[in-house]
Amino acid sequence: MMASPxxxxxxxxxxxxxxxxxxxxxxxxxxxxxxxxxGALVAWLIALMRTEGVRRIEIGGWSAPLGIxxxxxxxxxxxxxxxxxxxxxxxxxxxxxxxxPGSWFWPIWLxxxxxxxxxxxxxxxFNAYVCLELLGLSSVALIALSGNPDALAxxxxxxxxxxxxxxxxxxxxxxxxSAHATVDIDRLRSLVSETPATLAAxxxxxxxxxxxxxxxxxxxxxxxAHANAPAPVSALLSGLVVKASLYLLLRLWFEVFPGxxxxxxxxxxxxxxxxxxxxxxIQALLQERVKLVVAYSTVVQVGYFFLLFPxxxxxxxxxxxxxxxxxxxxxxxxxxxxxxxxxxxxIRVVGSDRLEDMKGAGTALPVSMFSLGLAGISLMxxxxxxxxxxxxxxxxxSLTAGQxxxxxxxxxxxxxxxxxxxxxLSPALxxxxxxxxxxxxxxxxxxMALALAGVLLGFLAPQLLEIFEIGAPLRPAxxxxxxx
Amino acid sequence: MIAFDFIxxxxxxxxxxxxxxxxxxxxxxxLFISFGLLMALAWVRLNAPDIALAEAAIGSAMTGALLLAAxxxxxxxxxxxxxxxxxxxxxxxxxxLGFVLAFALLKLPPEAAGxxxxxxxxxxxxGVSNPVTAxxxxxxxxxxxxxxxxxxxxxxxxxxxxxxxxxFVLAPSRSLVLSAMVRFLLPILVLAAGYxxxxxxxxxxxxxxAGSVLAxxxxxxxxxxxxxxxxxxxxxxRWILAAxxxxxxxxxxxxxxxxxxxxxxxxxxxxRVILAIETAAALSIGATxxxxxxxxxxxxxxxxxxxx
Numbered sequence: 001m002m003a004s005p006x007x008x009x010x011x012x013x014x015x016x017x018x019x020x021x022x023x024x025x026x027x028x029x030x031x032x033x034x035x036x037x038x039g040a041l042v043a044w045l046i047a048l049m050r051t052e053g054v055r056r057i058e059i060g061g062w063s064a065p066l067g068i069x070x071x072x073x074x075x076x077x078x079x080x081x082x083x084x085x086x087x088x089x090x091x092x093x094x095x096x097x098x099x100x101p102g103s104w105f106w107p108i109w110l111x112x113x114x115x116x117x118x119x120x121x122x123x124x125x126f127n128a129y130v131c132l133e134l135l136g137l138s139s140v141a142l143i144a145l146s147g148n149p150d151a152l153a154x155x156x157x158x159x160x161x162x163x164x165x166x167x168x169x170x171x172x173x174x175x176x177x178s179a180h181a182t183v184d185i186d187r188l189r190s191l192v193s194e195t196p197a198t199l200a201a202x203x204x205x206x207x208x209x210x211x212x213x214x215x216x217x218x219x220x221x222x223x224x225a226h227a228n229a230p231a232p233v234s235a236l237l238s239g240l241v242v243k244a245s246l247y248l249l250l251r252l253w254f255e256v257f258p259g260x261x262x263x264x265x266x267x268x269x270x271x272x273x274x275x276x277x278x279x280x281x282i283q284a285l286l287q288e289r290v291k292l293v294v295a296y297s298t299v300v301q302v303g304y305f306f307l308l309f310p311x312x313x314x315x316x317x318x319x320x321x322x323x324x325x326x327x328x329x330x331x332x333x334x335x336x337x338x339x340x341x342x343x344x345x346x347i348r349v350v351g352s353d354r355l356e357d358m359k360g361a362g363t364a365l366p367v368s369m370f371s372l373g374l375a376g377i378s379l380m381x382x383x384x385x386x387x388x389x390x391x392x393x394x395x396x397x398s399l400t401a402g403q404x405x406x407x408x409x410x411x412x413x414x415x416x417x418x419x420x421x422x423x424x425l426s427p428a429l430x431x432x433x434x435x436x437x438x439x440x441x442x443x444x445x446x447x448m449a450l451a452l453a454g455v456l457l458g459f460l461a462p463q464l465l466e467i468f469e470i471g472a473p474l475r476p477a478x479x480x481x482x483x484x
Numbered sequence: 485m486i487a488f489d490f491i492x493x494x495x496x497x498x499x500x501x502x503x504x505x506x507x508x509x510x511x512x513x514x515l516f517i518s519f520g521l522l523m524a525l526a527w528v529r530l531n532a533p534d535i536a537l538a539e540a541a542i543g544s545a546m547t548g549a550l551l552l553a554a555x556x557x558x559x560x561x562x563x564x565x566x567x568x569x570x571x572x573x574x575x576x577x578x579x580x581l582g583f584v585l586a587f588a589l590l591k592l593p594p595e596a597a598g599x600x601x602x603x604x605x606x607x608x609x610x611g612v613s614n615p616v617t618a619x620x621x622x623x624x625x626x627x628x629x630x631x632x633x634x635x636x637x638x639x640x641x642x643x644x645x646x647x648x649x650x651x652f653v654l655a656p657s658r659s660l661v662l663s664a665m666v667r668f669l670l671p672i673l674v675l676a677a678g679y680x681x682x683x684x685x686x687x688x689x690x691x692x693x694a695g696s697v698l699a700x701x702x703x704x705x706x707x708x709x710x711x712x713x714x715x716x717x718x719x720x721x722r723w724i725l726a727a728x729x730x731x732x733x734x735x736x737x738x739x740x741x742x743x744x745x746x747x748x749x750x751x752x753x754x755x756r757v758i759l760a761i762e763t764a765a766a767l768s769i770g771a772t773x774x775x776x777x778x779x780x781x782x783x784x785x786x787x788x789x790x791x792x
Contacts, residue, residue, distance in 0.1 A: 004740070004745075004746070007736065007740050007745075007746040008740070010630075011733055011736050011737055011740070011746075014629075014633055014729065014733055015733050015737075017633075017636075018636070018726045018729050018730055018733070021636070021640060021722060021725075021726055022719075022722055022723065022726055057745065058745050059625075059626045059745060059746045059747060059748075060622060060623065060624075060625050060626060060745060060746065060747045060748050060749075061744060061745050061748035061750070062606070062622070062623050065599055065602070066599055066602045066603060066606060066623050067623050067624065068624055068626050068627065104640065104643070104644035107640055108637070108640055108641070108644060111633060111636075111637045111640065114630075114633065115630075115633075118630060126624075126627065127624075127626065127627055127630070130627050130630045130631055130634070131630065133631075133634050134630055134633055134634050134637060137634060137637045137638060137641060138637055138641075140641065141637070141640060141641035141644050141645075144641075144644070144645060145644065147645070171585075175588055175589075175592075177598060178589075178592055178596045178598065179592055179593075179596070181596070181597070181598045181599055182599070195591060196587055196588045196591040197588045197589075197591060197592050199588075200584050200585065200587070200588035201588075203584070
């Protein structure tokens with residue numbers, strides 16, 4: 001049992017959080033070491049899964065339904081990998097960003113890392129609720145970290161939204177438990193049918209998680225929260241935290257709720273996703289602050305992810321759609337973090353985050369400028385970036401499924417992304433600057449490394465998708481037979 | 485008994501409506517505390533004494549204290565800004581929600597035993613005989629490990645908002661009655677916390693109930709005399725706050741290193757491990773609730789250096 005990276009993936013960040021709290025002045029050091037250990041543990045898990053396949057491990061020696069089990073199919077290491085990459089990058093960037101090594105950022109961020117890992121490894125919908133609680137609370141504290149009134153207001157609003165979302169989710173969990181006497185995903189899958197309790201549970205849990213995922217029209221809280229947080233926190237929130245509730249939503253819809261309901265809500269999800277792409281894109285064009293532009297771009301990207309539902313409901317295109325969305329998740333996480341970090345550098349140097357003040361920032365910070373450009377390429381979905389692979393697969397899926405209208409959404413989204421990214425890039429390149437660039441080297445090169453990774457991951461698609469396909473997650477037997 | 489249940493249910497609805505519609509926030513808070521006590525009674529009637537204890541201690545008493553402390557910030561007299569009573573939109577929303585819930589619940593099988601039988605069969609292996617404690621610290625001990633993490637996170641959140649380490653300073657009360665009463669109550673409260681902790685293995689009780697009683701003792705002591713709190717250094721407070729998570733993590737790492745699954749303990753060892761975890765957790769819970777209370781009073785002295 002010692003050979004169980006799953007347990008250590010939860011224990012290590014929690015222990016690191018406690019240590020960073022006890023020895024606050026060593027926070028940065030503990031954080032970076034913990035991020036590196038985390039990366040090694042994820043690599044270990046992936047190595048084990050390549051030989052063993054899907055892993056399922058009892059906790060406390062009790063099997064489900066009485067106990068809780070760790071579970072990892074291809075989707076889990078995929079998300080863990082993404083969290084691990086962002087973890088290392090955030091730690092390195094934050095060490096430069098927070099001048100005080102004893103910043104509260106470190107213990108709180110480590111709590112968030114533990115919650116994320118635990119969520120991606122659980123097979124138990126109640127345990128997932130506990131993870132959501134830890135995740136929500138740590139996110140709130142991170143948003144409030146700067147302590148200015150805007151940040152506090154955004155944090156408080158996010159707190160209410162997050163609590164409301166969690167409670168709706170919990171309501172669904174308790175309905176499912178009273179109907180079926182289990183909270184284990186696999187057991188539930190074989191037990192659920194279209195009873196009123198299941199329908200109500202599906203509705204409650206979906207609303208709760210959509211609120212946390214910020215799918216249009218429930219995205220209202222996201223731009224202020226993500227834009228007012230310190231740069232490394234914005235990077236984590238947009239890159240990772242939004243995807244945690246999305247992950248749970250995907251697990252529920254693809255692995256718990258009956259196929260017939262799936263088929264009937266899939267078009268609705270697609271429609272909301274399309275609306276998010278268009279609405280978020282237009283809003284991003286209208287913003288006057290750099291971080292708000294980047295935050296609205298997250299609203300857009302969340303929209304893309306929901307195109308998975310209508311396309312996966314079609315038997316011919318499920319494969320392409322799954323891989324496309326999963327690649328977009330990875331591309332967005334990496335590119336969006338890079339974008340927020342680069343934007344953070346501009347703001348640090350310019351001393352303002354208004355677009356009009358960005359004149360010449362690019363010449364002062366050529367590296368950050370280049371990283372923002374590269375991140376933009378991946379977010380727009382231009383070749384050869386990871387974002388391109390994702391979008392291309394979704395594009396082909398829409399055409400194969402005969403649902404051409406999604407290609408219009410994808411193309412419109414790409415054009416809008418190009419437009420709002422140039423709104424940041426063009427003033428920054430406008431005039432030679434007289435700004436003195438004084439930011440640490442780690443802050444300069446971390447977004448660059450991430451943005452480069454975002455482009456290079458486009459070349460590694462076949463190898464990486466092999467990991468994702470272990471156990472073929474997100475492939476609902478029910479949706480395959482119930483497709484239109 | 486049906487009549488009694490009916491009175492409790494009707495009383496709760498009445499209190500809920502009243503506390504939402506009265507204009508004076510202080511009155512709302514007091515009504516909320518009474519609502520929590522009725523809620524605890526309801527749990528007793530539903531055969532859930534553990535939840536009843538937790539509801540009375542945390543849901544009613546601690547939350548009440550936190551709300552009163554928060555109210556203190558809105559001096560002199562806090563009034564609601566928007567008119568009395570919940571708005572039409574929220575009433576409609578809650579009505580629809582209630583309708584859907586009621587419909588779904590009525591369609592459920594009437595006797596939902598859940599995992600009660602499975603837990604009853606296995607409880608003998610856990611070293612404790614109270615099934616609730618068995619669920620919290622053995623069957624689903626991993627959930628509780630994360631929950632203890634949530635509690636430490638709550639303390640972290642409050643401390644980080646002040647941006648500095650706490651330096652517990654309250655204006656000590658000069659009331660002789662209060663200080664005499666606290667002197668008398670303190671040992672009893674500590675004893676009660678210890679009793680709840682110990683008895684939790686076999687009867688309703690446990691770390692959460694003990695922790696909240698302990699928090700009550702901490703808060704009373706802080707209201708009367710703060711000398712004792714500053715004798716405990718900030719560093720020591722941090723250790724107390726992290727103790728619960730620390731011991732739990734040690735148990736987790738210990739089980740992993742000895743070659744069994746995470747948090748797998750059985751029989752006689754199990755009882756000892758559970759007691760150790762619960763003792764540390766009760767201390768941390770007490771300290772966490774104290775931090776939440778002091779954070780709410782805005783009286784945490786803040787003299788450290790600024791972050792970021």
